[in-house]
Amino acid sequence: DVKVTQSSRYLVKRTGEKVFLECVQDMDHENMFWYRQDPGLGLRLIYFSYDVKMKEKGDIPEGYSVSREKKERFSLILESASTNQTSMYLCASSLWQGGNTIYFGEGSWLTVV
């Protein structure tokens, strides 16, 4: 069965802290994504990666960076967390070609205080 695992489900961090959100997929997918989801705004793409060490900015990359050192792992980094980054973060993966199903992890609920 398809599996995208986000290791941290619920986090509370202080303003200015560095935050790491980890995501692992076991489907050998080329594409991996990080989204955030906020009420009324839907899912917004932060970063996308289509291969190891490759990354592309999404719609809202400011304040975030990513790392993909291995195909199965895609990390989202908040260099200096701010309260407006309080949100639900969703990692996802898919096969390289378009038209393929995108699979989501269970989400990471981040609160920045």
Place this chain on the structure above:
Amino acid sequence: RKEVEQDPGPFNVPEGATVAFNCTYSNSASQSFFWYRQDCRKEPKLLMSVYSSGNEDGRFTAQLNRASQYISLLIRDSKLSDSATYLCVAQTGANNLFFGTGTRLTVIP
């Protein structure tokens, strides 16, 4: 203008009712379309892909109208377990997926 627009609802329907959601997309180059279901505080999960000829999966029917640039989801004989938020997705490429903000459905006993 948003790439994908949905009526946020909420749609409150009695058990057994038929309910339909529409979703419009702005990019005529969109090639693939999907409906996802998202339960409260959970991740979105694929409900069904939407094909040009329309497709059905049990009580669920999805339609695509390229001329008018909308997709629809019809749920027949609604069950309490159908209560969720339904997201439509339009895709123009492997990394160009556009999600609607979702339509909330509540099925009432």
